[in-house]
Amino acid sequence: MDKHISCVAIIGVGQVGAAVAYTLISGSVADELLIVDTRAEWRNGQPVRYGGNHRGVKIFLRDGPNKSRLSVSQHGDSPVRRQRDEAVPEISGLPPSQVLGSGTFLDTVRLRGLLADKAGVTQSSIDLHVLGIHGDAQVAVWSTATVDGIPLEKAALPCMASEADKVALAHECQNRSRSIIATKGTTSYGIASVVSSICTSILQDRRNVCPVSHFQPEFGCYFSLPAVLGRMGVVQRVPAGLSARENEAIVESAKELKSTLDRVQERY
Template sequence: MACAVSILLRELADELALVDVMEDKLKGEMMDLQHGSLFLKTPKIVADKVDVLTYVTWKLSGLPKHRVIGSGTNLDSARFRFLMAEKLGIHPSSFNGWILGEHGDTSVPVWSGANVAGVNLQTLNPDIGTDSDSENWMETHKMVVDSAYEVIKLKGYTNWAIGLSVADLTESLMRNMNRIHPVSTMVQGMYGISDEVYLSVPCVLNNGGVASVVNVTLTEEEVAQLQNSAETLWDIQKDLQDL
């Protein structure tokens, strides 16, 4: 619902459709938003039932792969930029860094590309993100992975950050902005990944979906971590091959 409210407040669509398996709650949320429609600029708010993963959606929809994306590590990267920038004493928008791969425990921080105003942090600290890093930057990535669990432990769920993240992605799509986001897309054939898996890599998003994928230069270790991320997902997805 935070996704829905964030999209509504950004005035991105003429019609908003809510989808969930909990039919009563879904209808209640739809009605609640409809009652506030006088204060919104989205004239039509509707709801219906489904519960699927990005991969399953792609398989069942028959849509081309560039038209089906997941929010992926867009939020992970936002958390990473926030935490890194906080440690550096700058605004998150002034720190450039990516979390790629799986949205979860096997996500990959791209230390080789982390920079401030073009100044590469790995050049300043060759051990950044490793066990031998005296500045312990690896702890920042651990905080990214653990942060969702921490919020869930404290308030029971996460909602506002992912809502704002999804609205940000929606804006790039609806307004044809050609902005780059780390979102979940079909990565078969990239970085030595042979399986049909969806993982997050930097993608140019516009009103056609994924316009192109940015071929990020990764270290051998980062490629290995990305492949490990793919294997983790494939272990889950391989049982869905009959779709």
């Protein structure tokens, strides 16, 4: 029986695209890597950046089309970029379950790390999600958070003794990208590690539960809720178990996003 060959395509190899390529190669996530970019010097220079150490991964280089039907903004949090998620299923012909984004996955990783540092425990013992829309409207779901399987409220951590402690930590997480950019100029390797996790779960059919942006039919738009990722993309939606306040915050941000998308679609 022929071995199944896995391939990941990266469209655009700027700072993030190049970091994603490096992370996928160093982790041997896929058998083949297709790098697409209209800028020949950026595209053709990628194999050189890795010093020939491709770990058995075949790298293919391809020029991209001069124009794209997708309108992509340079500003990562813009309405136009969010509209792209809505357009991809129509343009690609893929079902919505196979169109997803990193969403609040990186925010979740960061918040778990911050809480682990405060509590003095390993990050793997923390189960805590950030959901909704990446950015100012993201929602930290404290109601279902656990430490080594113990509900956060019962764990009685001194660092999380009050509601103000939770708000402060969520705010620190929300602003982590800004502080990293101010110090290092880029957050490319953070998002690259998340993309690698997503690709691994899909290509290896691991069925990991991840807070990725995927289609929410009740709102008609994409935002992050827990989902099981396997070979066919989003194979199952997982109930988030939100408190009334958290659910209200998610609903309000979803409505705001849908309203913004509708206005953008009218203009374009």
